[in-house]
Amino acid sequence: MHEDPNSEKDQKMLQTLGQLLQLTVFLSLFVLALLSYIAVFTQPKAWMTAWWTRMTSPKPELLLPPDPNPEPQLASWVAPSLDAVSDPRLRQQMEYGKELIAHTSKYFGPAGVIEKNRNNALNCQNCHLDAGTKFFGNNYSAVASIYPKFRARSGGIESVYKRVNDCIERSLNGKALDSGSAEMQAMVAYINFVGSNVPKGEVPEGSGLKKPTFLNRPADPVRGKLVYTDQCQSCHQADGQGLVVQGQGEYTYPPLWGSLSYNDGAGLYRLSNFAGYVKYNMPNGATHDAPLLSDENSWDVAAYVNSQPRPKMNIAKDWPDASKKPFDHPFGPFADGFSAEQHKYGPFGPIKAKIDAEKAKL
Ligand code: HEC
Ligand code: HEC
Numbered sequence: 001m002h003e004d005p006n007s008e009k010d011q012k013m014l015q016t017l018g019q020l021l022q023l024t025v026f027l028s029l030f031v032l033a034l035l036s037y038i039a040v041f042t043q044p045k046a047w048m049t050a051w052w053t054r055m056t057s058p059k060p061e062l063l064l065p066p067d068p069n070p071e072p073q074l075a076s077w078v079a080p081s082l083d084a085v086s087d088p089r090l091r092q093q094m095e096y097g098k099e100l101i102a103h104t105s106k107y108f109g110p111a112g113v114i115e116k117n118r119n120n121a122l123n124c125q126n127c128h129l130d131a132g133t134k135f136f137g138n139n140y141s142a143v144a145s146i147y148p149k150f151r152a153r154s155g156g157i158e159s160v161y162k163r164v165n166d167c168i169e170r171s172l173n174g175k176a177l178d179s180g181s182a183e184m185q186a187m188v189a190y191i192n193f194v195g196s197n198v199p200k201g202e203v204p205e206g207s208g209l210k211k212p213t214f215l216n217r218p219a220d221p222v223r224g225k226l227v228y229t230d231q232c233q234s235c236h237q238a239d240g241q242g243l244v245v246q247g248q249g250e251y252t253y254p255p256l257w258g259s260l261s262y263n264d265g266a267g268l269y270r271l272s273n274f275a276g277y278v279k280y281n282m283p284n285g286a287t288h289d290a291p292l293l294s295d296e297n298s299w300d301v302a303a304y305v306n307s308q309p310r311p312k313m314n315i316a317k318d319w320p321d322a323s324k325k326p327f328d329h330p331f332g333p334f335a336d337g338f339s340a341e342q343h344k345y346g347p348f349g350p351i352k353a354k355i356d357a358e359k360a361k362l
Helices: 005-041 046-056 088-102 104-108 160-169 182-194 221-231 271-281 295-305 340-345 349-361
Strands: 149-151 156-158 251-253
Touching: 088 104, 088 182, 156 160, 160 182, 221 295, 271 295
Parallel strands: none
Antiparallel strands: 149 156
16 A cells, blocks of 8 residues: 555644644743733833823813813712711721811911911812812812813823812912822822712713803903902902911911912913802802802902912913913913903903814814
């Protein structure tokens, strides 16, 4: 019997295939071992973390809320109670966070017990009322659900830590906290807890600030001064410096301008934020369903207060894309052709219309 030459070829082929298979298995095992080694024994490098954050965070376009007043998706929101937190250590941390938000200046203000003069005289709660839980009182309901998010002001994706430091450097005219510090960790734990009953990606009604209707004239600081004298000065004082009871560690009535108030890079320095805050929250006790000021008075008093002296912030890096500036950001350069004066005092209707028209083109 003679050998079939084909069967010999087949056998060779089978042998080669077998070897190839062995090689593949070996290589896969090797790569697997290498990957596990990297995962277990080495610190992730900065670029890897950055890459991973980019891959896993939602796209900026999807994150941008449509307008100053984002469309609410949840009708009635009430903050959860800290009593619901059963882990005693977590609860203690959140209570510390709440305390820091309610009485910030006791810890970091002019007479701060952790560090004196690190911040101005304000508490977070002066602007985020009831420790960030009041309906249209600039509450934190949509922070845990929306962050990290893209913000045109910095031109990047911001974490909650970065957002809190924004307010510290601007509204509190102070020094940013290390994100690992006990104080920052506690505040963020509390803020995340406040929004923990809001589904990811959603913005409940009553979140943030509600903006009053635009005037069809510029807001008028001279009229605003009359509103101030009539409605604000009894608490915030004629000189706008507020009222402090010595030894109290914090202001009873916080300063509205001057060296101990928010700087010109702060959210309230934008007229629509100030007017919206004041219309639905001031004089202290006003609410969104029982406002005390008219739209006109809210805009005019905003113009008066925001034309008084206050600390300056270096905002050269803000809004790297000038076309993304909000209609009431008062510092140029502007991409829309309107003057700095109109960006500060209005009328805002025409600016907003132009911005919306540009957006619609995209
Ligand atoms: C002088 C007023 C003021 C003070 C004080 C202040 N903030 Fe704010 N904060 C604002 C305003 C106004 C906004 C909204 C700004 C905007 O939308 O442009 C804001 C926004 C925020 C947001 C984002 C909210 C959201 O829904 O996107 C967080 C978080 C925040 N502040 C935390 C803090 C913390 C924590 C402190 C204290 C360390 C603080 N703020 C102090 C005025 C203030
Ligand atoms: C009855 C006293 C009272 C009156 C009147 C009053 N406020 Fe206030 N205002 C307060 C108190 C108290 C806070 C801090 C609230 C808190 O921490 O819960 C505050 C906070 C503020 C803040 C945020 C903190 C800051 O210092 O920037 C602004 C802005 C403000 N008031 C503006 C006004 C304006 C404008 C008026 C007049 C239309 C006015 N307030 C009238 C008591 C008052």
